[in-house]
Amino acid sequence: MSNHTCIVVGASHAGTTLALQLRREGWEGPIILISEESELPYHRPPLSKELLAGAKTLDEIRLRPAKLFDDNNVELRLNTRVESIDRSNKTVQLADGAILPYAKLALCTGASVRLLPGSERFDNVFTIRNAADIEAFRPLAREGSRVVIVGGGYIGLEAAAVLRKMGLHVTVIEAASRVLERVTSEVLSAYMTQLHGSKGVEIVTDTLVQELRGESSVELVVCADGSEYPADFVIAGIGVIPNTRLAEQAGLATERGILVDENAQSTDADIYAAGDCTRHPSALYKRPLLLESVQNATDQSRVAAANICGKPTAYDAVPWFWSDQYEIKLQMVGISEGFDELAVRGNPEVGAEGGFAVFYLKEGVVIAADCVGRPKEFMVAKKLVGQRVAVAVDRLADESVEAAALIA
């Protein structure tokens, strides 16, 4: 008997978008959207922002209302884990043993947080990936208490900003020589360090956490250089690992990410993948990219849905990302890695009026930009990057040249 079911594994930004987009693209068969989480899908970015701050409740950050899945005839199965894929029979097996056949399968399994070695035995070491993670440490996040955040990436810094505002003593310990080292240049790293410093967050760089000390709860974070930081609780924000286990066991090609082509198709023609779990070829950057962003999850999912419905579509969106810290709105376009020149527009000093933008160029072409309080430059940079436009560095830096004129 032929089967017309599309099964989507993972119901976060990628999976939810993909499942609903399938209907828009005209998929007529059943759609089953499977999530191991117990929650109706929600936006993840607010976890370390508005949800942690208490400015929004979980119900206010749902991706889509339950009704919408019904209206679109998408069967959302929560609390359900896919254990394995049988490619020859085109079925997936669930944790309870049930076997579901598919015509097309989409893997949107995302990523899992990296844990601090040895942290499992303590009751006060946390990570931030799921809604429940925030509630787990909220009771400890009291004014005056001490939190050590390990890792100066976006999530660590966002949590630092919110917790500091709530009146905690916050220390961020970063192994690299500067915060955000993996994703940006020294200009933005220096600014963020200065910003957090001005708010009273202690940022320690070039420092490796060596040991968590305490009985059942960590009391002291001990670093390789001998420095020690007392803590009421610890948050590890040391990155994520793409969830490739299902794909690997099924024999799909993976390489720190499920390998997909520009159509979001894996090495099995009936299996697609999108979001944080994938690595895709970037025409723009001429290398495979693994992106961890809402933009990538949603845009790549829409491409996957179109292709699943037999409408050949290539993924070539310009990557972008945002982060909110204190009053600062940070917006990033592109991947700056490998830039050979940069231009700073505005004054990258904390307290300076008007924000600033840093443009990154490679061989004269704008490949990325970091914008602080500069949405106009952000939108302009999106076009510059997407169209591979060459712009003179001094023009980019010259405030007397209107942002919009940079693309003219």
Place this chain on the structure above:
Amino acid sequence: MVKVVFTDHAGSEQSVEVATGVSIMEAAVSNGISGIDADCGGSCSCATCHVYVDKAWLGKLDAMNPDEDAMLGLSTDRQDNSRLSCQIRLRDELDGIAVTTPEFQF
């Protein structure tokens, strides 16, 4: 409660009732109105919640803040009545407001 009337690019109309204080984007998403993606969840970062506001209602809206204006930016779809729906909070005076969703979000 406030009524919002959404018309899609093809002209089909759907109206929803929501509490005051929510944004037009939230009204759309929570009622499953298609044509508004709202990828960033309302933080004025994505511009995928673009709508055209019925001209009769434009005057009742608060002026755009610079962020919204910049995000709408240079889009070729932009018209005089373009707004980001996540930035419009519903008040009693906006009861019945009509907006049209574009064919494509950015």
